[in-house]
Amino acid sequence: MTPPSPSSSPPRPRGKQTIRIAGGQGFWGDWLEAPYRQVTGGPVDYLMMDYLAEVTMSILQKQKSRDSSLGYAKDFVPLMERLLPILAERHIKVTSNAGGVNPKACAQAVGAVAHRLGLGGKLRIGVVTGDDLLSRLDGLLARGHQLRNLDTGRPLRDVRDRVLSANAYLGAWPVVEALRRGADIVVTGRVTDTGLTLAPMIHAFDWRPDAWDLLAAGTVAGHTIECGAQCSGGNCLKDWQGIPDLANVGYPIVEAAPDGTFEITKHARTGGRIDVAGVTEQLVYEMGNPAEYITPDCIADFTTIRLAQAGKDRVRFSGIKGRPATDKLKVSVAYFYGYKAVGTLVYSWPDAYQKAQAADHVLRERLAGLGLKFEAVLTEFVGADATHGPLARAGAALEDLPEVQLRIGVRARDLAPVERFTREIAPLILNGPPSVTGFAGGRPKPEEIVAYWPALLDKRMVEPSVEMVDV
């Protein structure tokens, strides 16, 4: 390890045994500067980067079907080009699901970059696969695995011919295996966000597969940092105006101990804020039943978490309990659903809201007159009720709004009605209610809808695989 630089965080409070895992990306599209700042702003041992959302997998599958060398988060490669020399010098390891539906190609691309940087022979990349079920779907269905939709109960065969991607969520253990085999960088397919943080802890502390409380603790740590700065001051409602220097917001770092306690902190001289209130906001984000946070690795009980402010920008977690993992894995299937389009126009004072409402009536009458069949037509008045609906309209001074954006969206299984709808917005500028503007973007474009089908699958049907690539 390099000695801590002058800009490093305060010394680790609980002995050398702790490890520091830095969250570098909360989603594909997150702040490009964050990972660089995480590895240069002070000591860290691991950099965790989550890239995959449900819809991302189907986009990547489409790219791979056009070019078999694609299908991963392309941004990861230039990012690694920037970071690799620093990572190598400071012995920082990376866990990332940037591999998407083609982790091997992603690893090869990173390997090529490493060669160019003169790091040949100095780097090992671990590749985790086995999550991709697309080519195995018919076999699984034939063997009676119905992959019923968790929300609707329908069997997958109902949409089988429209499936674009199908991936099981793998947990931490294959990532641990890659780390044990000496990987400096672990590139995975659909590994859970939490598994990418839990794996370094299992590896460093040699936690057992049935140490449920410890695995739950690592899972909670993963949940806390998986959305990047959303636990360190970003998108934080409580006292939001008092959160300092979001322009330089510090991304989170887990400082984990072998006993399952950990602290969430950030590098010194960064913006944002880490306190109990903000961390609590992140803990309840996307929460279901808090007593049963189910992952492939364990069931974590969020009602057992104890939080304490342990210093400035430092929250301590303890008391976390877990239960045995289930015998199922979650599967995420993406399938083609249909088309949608959204058009907008802006109406100005006076009577902005009323003009926008009148335009909506005109447009709907024309759509009905054309006999177009939509699955849904949704009108929102941005500036009046788009986000809070009738709750916002009650008691608001809607008659005096300076401007209102009419936002109208349609959805259909077929392209034709959606396409026709997109031609009905612009005419309103000249043949509808007055004081209208804001059409600079041109005619709205129909979008393909790729929908998401969550299901469960017997764990024994999925065999994760770990491969090492020497650079």
Add this chain to the structure above:
Amino acid sequence: MKRRQDGRAALRRGKRGLVRLTELAHARSGDKGDTANVGLIALKPEYYPILVKQVTAARVARHFKGMIKGKVERYQLPNLHALNFLLHGALDGGGTISLKTDAQGKVFSTALLRLEIKP
């Protein structure tokens, strides 16, 4: 008489002594398919019992009437002084299907904070 020490005295009360939830709690929301979740967190520990008593699943369902199609479930996290609400059928199909501006339910949190209760 000694003033009540539980902090309720300082609350800004509106008509009929009602207090907006935003005076008592902060919140964050997200999505799972067509379900939005709202985590409601007491601004002070002593507010938590008020939330438990007054912000019931039935009350939240009434608040969001016309905005959600399914039922409301509530879970308690006394350790975090927080309640978690699941609003089913809140997102016009959810994720990529939804036509809503707030397709991922990100600001159902602040919509809940409009609720008025009597502490």
